[in-house]
Amino acid sequence: MSKLLKGRAKKVGLPPGTLVHIGEKRIEVTKITIIDYDETHLQERELEKIDECIPYKDSTTIKWINIEGISNIETLEQFGNCFGLHPLVLEDILNTDQRPKVEDYGEYMYIVLKMLYYDEKTNGIITEQISMILGNNFVISFQEGIKGDVFNALRERIRNEKSRMRKMGSDYLAYALIDSIVDTYFIILEKLGEKIEFTEEELVSNPTPKTLQAFHNLKREMIFLRKSVWPLREVISAMERGESPLFKGTTRMYLRDVYDHTIQVIDTIETFRDILSGMLDIYLSSISNRINEVMKVLTIIATIFMPLTFLAGVYGMNFKYMPELEWRWGYPLISLVMVSIGVSMVFYFKRKKWL
C-alpha cells in the first residue's frame, strides 16, 4: 500500500510543471505509432522522430497517435511542445499515480484512465495508466507499455473500411478507446468473482490461515479496484453531459452506454464487498461455533471421568479401617455405581443436546 505513493515524495519542493517520472519504469524505449484515416483513406506508420508528426498536425483527417513507454522525459517534452500541451498535462502524464479524471483545456481534453490486467503469476491486479489527449481531429494516447497491446482489436476495426469508426470523428475514436478500457474491467471482475467463490467455499469447509490470508488479499484488491473505478463514473458522466464541444451528440449516446457499463462495474464491486463482509461474519461465527463444540467435548469427558476417578481414588486409600474394602461384593457394587454415574451423565448431556 505504501507502494501507492512511492516516488511521489521525489517531487516535493519542485515547481509545478517540472517533469519527473513517478511510478515503476515499465519499459525503456518509447514507441510512437500513428494511424491517419478518414472514410476513404488509411495510413499506418511508426515514427522514428518526434518531428515527423508535425505534418500530420493540421491535416483534416483523423489521427490516432499512440505512445508506448513514457519514461523518456525529453521525447515527451518535445512532443508536448509540438502539440502545444500545457506543462501541467505533461506532468500528469508522467505521474502514473493519478486518479481517473478529465480536464478541459479548451482546444483539447486531457483524460486519464486506468487499464487493469490480471496477473496470473502473482495472482494480483496490475494497473496501467492510460492518458489521452482528445483534440478536434486527433487523439493521442499514452501507455506505460506493460503487456502486448490491448488496442489491437480497435486497430482492426479502423482498418476495416466499412466500420463505423471510419465514418466518425476523433471523439468517437476517444470513446472507442475508453470503451475498450472499461471492457477489460469485466474480465477482472470475473476473475475476482471466481476467487471469491473459491475462497468462500474454503472458508466454510476447511479454513486454514492461508485462506484467511487469501480473503484478506481479496478485500484489499477490492479496495484498490474501487479506488480506480469510482472516479470513472464522474469522468464519463462529465463527458456525456457534453460540457465540451469536442464531444458531439452522436458520440454522447455511445458515452451513455459506457457510463452504464461503469455503473454496472461499480455495482458489482459493491456487491462483492457486501459478500466479502458477509463472509467474515460467517467465518467468525463458525469459529465461535467450533470453539463451542471443542469445549463441549472437553466438558463431557471431564464431567464423566472426574467423579469416577475420584471414586476410584477413594477406594485406593490405605486406611486400616475401611469396611467396604472387606465386603465380598464391594468391588462389583462400586463398579455398578461407577457405570451408573457414567450412564446418567451421558443421559444428562443427551438431554442438554450436547451429544
Next chain:
Amino acid sequence: MSKLLKGRAKKVGLPPGTLVHIGEKRIEVTKITIIDYDETHLQERELEKIDECIPYKDSTTIKWINIEGISNIETLEQFGNCFGLHPLVLEDILNTDQRPKVEDYGEYMYIVLKMLYYDEKTNGIITEQISMILGNNFVISFQEGIKGDVFNALRERIRNEKSRMRKMGSDYLAYALIDSIVDTYFIILEKLGEKIEFTEEELVSNPTPKTLQAFHNLKREMIFLRKSVWPLREVISAMERGESPLFKGTTRMYLRDVYDHTIQVIDTIETFRDILSGMLDIYLSSISNRINEVMKVLTIIATIFMPLTFLAGVYGMNFKYMPELEWRWGYPLISLVMVSIGVSMVFYFKRKKWL
C-alpha cells in the same frame, strides 16, 4: 456471484452495437404475439415472420408486440431494422445482465426491468430481464421466456372491452406492464419474510451449521434483490417526472402509484436487511453465552473434584508412617471432610450465581 458476469467477457474487444447474447439461453424458439386494439376493436395473433409486423407499424391503433425468447439474434436484428431501433438498444436487449434503466431515444423510450420469480425447487430467486420499447402508439416487450406468462392477467384486461386499458394510449399499456412486474416483487418479499422468520426461530432455538448457511443465503439474496430494485426507483421517478412527452399527464398519476410501490419494496428490503443484521448479533451473542455456560459446567466439576481427588490421592500414598491411616475414625473423618468440601463448593457457586 461470478455467475453475475459470466459471458460478459465474450464481448471484450468487439465494436459497440455488436449483437451477442449474454446470459443463459432460456428458450430457443422466438415467439412473437401481437395485440392490436383501440376502444372499439381488438385483434390478437401470433406472427410467423418478422415482416408481418410491418403493416401494423404505422396504424393509429395501440399495438402490443410481445417477443418471448431473445436468443435468436437474426430475428431480433430484422425486428430492430423494421422498427428503426438503435443498434445499442438491440445490444442491450440481448445482454440480459443489465441493471434497470430507462433511456429516451426521442421517438421511443427503452426501458429495462427485472422480473423476479421464486423457484420452489432451488429455494432461490430467478431473474428474467424484461425489455420494453415504448413508442407513440406501440409497446414492444422482450421476455427471456422462462416461466408461463405473467402477462396473461393483463391480456385478459385488454380483452375486456370496458376496461380502462382500452380507452388509454400506449403509455398506459407500458405502465400496466411495469405495474405487473413490480407487483411480483411483493410475492418474493412475502416468501423471503417467511424464510427470515423461519431461520430466525431456528437460529435462536436450535442452530445448526445448516441454519447458518440458510442465513447466509438469505443475506446474499437480499444483496441481489437490492441490486435489482434500487435502480428501479430512479427509473420510475424519471418517467413520472414526465421528461418525455411519451408519458401523458393522466398516466403519470398511475406512475406515481407504481413509484410508491417501489419505495415500499425498497423499504421492506432495507427492513429485512436490518432484521438480518440484528439476527447475526443475537446469534453471535448467544453462542458466546453458550460457551460461557459450557465453561461454567466444566469449571464447577473441576473445582469440586480436583481437590477431592487430590485428598484421596494423599491417603493413597504408601508411606510407612502415616498416623492418620491407623486411626479408627480416619476414614469416616476424611469422608466427612470431603463431603463438606464438596458442599461448600456448591454453596460458593450458588452464591456466584453459576448454579
Next chain:
Amino acid sequence: MSKLLKGRAKKVGLPPGTLVHIGEKRIEVTKITIIDYDETHLQERELEKIDECIPYKDSTTIKWINIEGISNIETLEQFGNCFGLHPLVLEDILNTDQRPKVEDYGEYMYIVLKMLYYDEKTNGIITEQISMILGNNFVISFQEGIKGDVFNALRERIRNEKSRMRKMGSDYLAYALIDSIVDTYFIILEKLGEKIEFTEEELVSNPTPKTLQAFHNLKREMIFLRKSVWPLREVISAMERGESPLFKGTTRMYLRDVYDHTIQVIDTIETFRDILSGMLDIYLSSISNRINEVMKVLTIIATIFMPLTFLAGVYGMNFKYMPELEWRWGYPLISLVMVSIGVSMVFYFKRKKWL
C-alpha cells in the same frame, strides 16, 4: 415481519384502482360521523347512509367527516363517488400497508399517516393507518378503528365556541388531526425509553436469554417505528412549504411546529438506536469478560491441584524399592512440599492479578 406484507400479494395481477382491503380486518361495521361547523354554528350527527352526506358537500361551513372501519368496500366506493375521489385514492385507503405520504390531487389532498398505540397486553406497538382527504372546506378522515377514539379531545375543542378551531378553515382542522397523531408518538417513545432503561439494567446486572430476547424485540420495534416516522418528515415538510393552496399561511406556521415535533421524534428514535447498539457492545464485552473470569477460576484450580495430585500419585506407586516411603519423616516432608507448592501457586496468581 412477513406480516408486513401479508395479503399484499392478493392484488397481484389486478388492474390499478381495484378495491381490495389489505391488512387485518379490525372492525366490521363502518361508522360515519359528521361535524359541521363554523364560527357561530355547530352540528354533530352520525350518518346512516352515504347519501346523507350529499347535502353537506357544497355548503361553505367546515365539515369533518370521520369514517371508522374501512373493511366495507361498497360503502367506501359509494363515498368515493359522492366526493369525486380518484380510484387510486380509494385503493390506497383500503391498503393499510402504506407508508406515510401526501399526494396533491388539485382539488383535494390525500394524506396517509400512522397512528401508534402501545399494547400493554402484548407489550408491543400497534399501528393504525389514518387516511385524510383535505378539501377546500372539508376534511374526511378514515380510521381502521381499533381502540376507543383518539380524536375525542379534538372534538371537545371544536365544541368549545371560543377555541381557535372554530375560527379557522379546514386546513387548520387537518393540522389539528396530524398534530394529535404525532403527539401519540411521544407516549410510545416514553414507553420504549422505560423499556430500554429496564432492559439495560438487566443486561448489565443479570442477563438471561429472556433479556436478550427483550433486547432483540426492542431493536425490532425501533426498526418498525423508524419506518413509520421517517417518511413523516418529508410529508409534513412538503405541506409546510405550502406547495398546495389548500394550506394557508397562518396554518403553515402551525405545521412548522408539527414539523419540529417530528424532527424531535426522529432524533429520539436515532438516539435510542445508538443507545441500543451501544448496549449490545457492552453486553458482548461483558460476556467475554465473564468467560475470562470463569477460565481463570478453572485454570487456578487446575494449576494448583494437578501437580499436587501427581505428587500424591507418585507416592502411591507400589514399587518395592522406594526409599522415601520408609523414611520416618517422609510423609510430613512431602506434606510440607505440597503445601509450599500450593502457597507459591497462590502467590504466583496474586502477582498475575488473577486473584
Next chain:
Amino acid sequence: MSKLLKGRAKKVGLPPGTLVHIGEKRIEVTKITIIDYDETHLQERELEKIDECIPYKDSTTIKWINIEGISNIETLEQFGNCFGLHPLVLEDILNTDQRPKVEDYGEYMYIVLKMLYYDEKTNGIITEQISMILGNNFVISFQEGIKGDVFNALRERIRNEKSRMRKMGSDYLAYALIDSIVDTYFIILEKLGEKIEFTEEELVSNPTPKTLQAFHNLKREMIFLRKSVWPLREVISAMERGESPLFKGTTRMYLRDVYDHTIQVIDTIETFRDILSGMLDIYLSSISNRINEVMKVLTIIATIFMPLTFLAGVYGMNFKYMPELEWRWGYPLISLVMVSIGVSMVFYFKRKKWL
C-alpha cells in the same frame, strides 16, 4: 434516556399554544432584569412587575431583558402579550425539551440554544435551555436558571463604555449571547477529553467492570452532546446567510466566527466518537488476548501433568504380577521417564511459542 421525554406526554391532546411547563422545575421564582443602553447611556434594573417593561418597549435604545426561571406560566403569558409574542413561541419557551432552532416571525426572531454545564458532583453534563427573542432593538433571553449567571462577563462588557457592544445594535447583542453559549462547549469538551484519556489508560492497563461502565457513560454523553450541538450548525448558518434583515452585515461576519467554532466543536465530538469506538475494539481484542493467555497456561499445566499422573496411577495398580514393581531400578527409572516427559513437553511449548 427516557428522562429525555418525561413530561412531554402531558401535552398530548391539548390544543397548540397551550402553555405547559415541560422539564424539571429548576427554580420557582422568576427574576427579570433589564439593561437599557446605547453608545452614551446605560441603565440597569430589576423589574418587579411585568407592566414595568412597557415603557421600554418602543424606545430606540438597545434593551436586554433577561428572565431567569420560566416555571411561572402566568408571568410568561403576561410578558408574551406585552411584547406581542406568538402563542407557539411561548409554548416552545416553556418546553425545555426543544432542539436548537431558529424561527423567523417577521418582526422578531425566536432562537433556542442549549447551555451545557459540567456537574462535578454527578460527573455528568447538565443542559439548560436558553431561549432568545431578537427584535429590532431588544433582546429577550429566557434562562431556566440553574447555576449562577454565565452572562456576567457579558454584562461587564456592556458596562464598559468603550466596548464594541455599546456601539452596535441588538443583533450584535444576540451574537454575543450565542457566542458565550458556544464558548462553554469548549469547557465541556476539555473535561470529556480528560475523561476519555483517563478511561482509555484504565481500559488498556487494568480494566474493571467499573471502567466499562465509565466507557459506556462516556459514549452516552457523546450521543447527547451530539444531539445538542448538531442542529446548532444549521441554526447559526441560517442566521449567517442573513435571510432575516434583523442581522446586519457587520454582525454577520461575527456570526461566521461562531459558525467556525460550532464546526470545530462538531469536529471534536466526531473525533471523540471515533476514538471511543476505536477503544472498544482495542478492549475487546485485549480480552480475547487474555482469554487466550489463560487458556495457554491451563493447557500447558494439563498437558504436562495429565500423562505423568496417569503413569503414577499405572504403577499404583495392585496387580499381583507387575514385574516392574519388583525391579531394583524401577522407581528411579520411572522417575527418569517422568522427568523427561515433563522436560520435553516444556520444550514443545517453547517451540510453539506458548512459553
Next chain:
Amino acid sequence: MSKLLKGRAKKVGLPPGTLVHIGEKRIEVTKITIIDYDETHLQERELEKIDECIPYKDSTTIKWINIEGISNIETLEQFGNCFGLHPLVLEDILNTDQRPKVEDYGEYMYIVLKMLYYDEKTNGIITEQISMILGNNFVISFQEGIKGDVFNALRERIRNEKSRMRKMGSDYLAYALIDSIVDTYFIILEKLGEKIEFTEEELVSNPTPKTLQAFHNLKREMIFLRKSVWPLREVISAMERGESPLFKGTTRMYLRDVYDHTIQVIDTIETFRDILSGMLDIYLSSISNRINEVMKVLTIIATIFMPLTFLAGVYGMNFKYMPELEWRWGYPLISLVMVSIGVSMVFYFKRKKWL
C-alpha cells in the same frame, strides 16, 4: 486528544477579537522577512521593526512577507493595524487550533492551512498552522516556526530570474505556498504507509500487546490526519471556483492541480483507514483461531488421559476381592486395553481433523 483543545477554554467569556495565543508556544522571537520582487527586480531583507514594512505597502511589486513565531501578541497587533486586518483575522492567526478554511474579506483573503511534519523522535505527526493573507500584490504568511524552513525551495525559485514565479502575481505566489504545503502530506503518507505495512506484518505473524498499541496509534493518527485534510478540499475548491477576483484565471488552472493532489491525499487516507479496519478483523479472527487451536490441544490431552487415569485408578483400589488383580495376565491385558483406548482416541481426533 484533549490536547486538541487545551488552552481554548482560556478565551471563554472574552469579547471576540481579543488577542490570546492558543496552543503551544513554539518559539519566542518573531522573525519578519520580506521578499519584494517583480519580473526584473528582487530585494530580500529581514525587518527589525514593523514600521519598516509601511513603505512596501502600496508599491506595485509583489511582496511576500513571512512572519515566523506568532506568540508575540503586540507585534502582531501592530502588523494588523499597518495592513488593516480585521480583529477576527488576528484572533484566528493566534489561535493555532483552527481547521483549514478560507475567508474572503473583500480586499484580502485569509487562508488557514496545516503543515504536517513527521517527528522521528516521537514517531508521531507534528502540526504547524500556516496562516496566509493574500492581497492584491502581497502575500503575508504566518508560521508558528517549528522546524527549519520548508519554504526555502520556494525562495530559490523566486531568486531564479527565469522562473514562472517572477512573471506572475501574488495569487500565483499564494498558490505556490499552498502547493508546497500539500506536497508535504505525501511524505507523511509514505511514512504512514510504511508503518501500516510493518504493523500488519507483525499483527499477522507475531502480535504482542505492543503491536496492538502501535495499531491503535496508527488509527488515531489517521483520525487526526483526516481532520486536517478533509476541510482542505472545500477550501481549495472554493478558491478554484474563483469566487474572489484575487485569484486570476491562469492561476486557477494551477489551483485545479493542487485540488487534484488534495483529492489524492484524501483518497489515500480513506484507503489506509479501510486497510486498518480490515487489519483488526483479521487480527480478531486470528486470535479466535488460536484460542480454538489451544482448546483443541487441551481437549485432546484430557480426552486421552482422563479415561486412562480412571482405569489405572480402578485397579489401584484396595478391595479385597478383585479377581482381576490375581490373574496372571491381568496387567498385560489392562495395558493392552489402555494402549488401544489411546490409539483409538488419536484416530478419532484424526478423523475429526483436530490433529
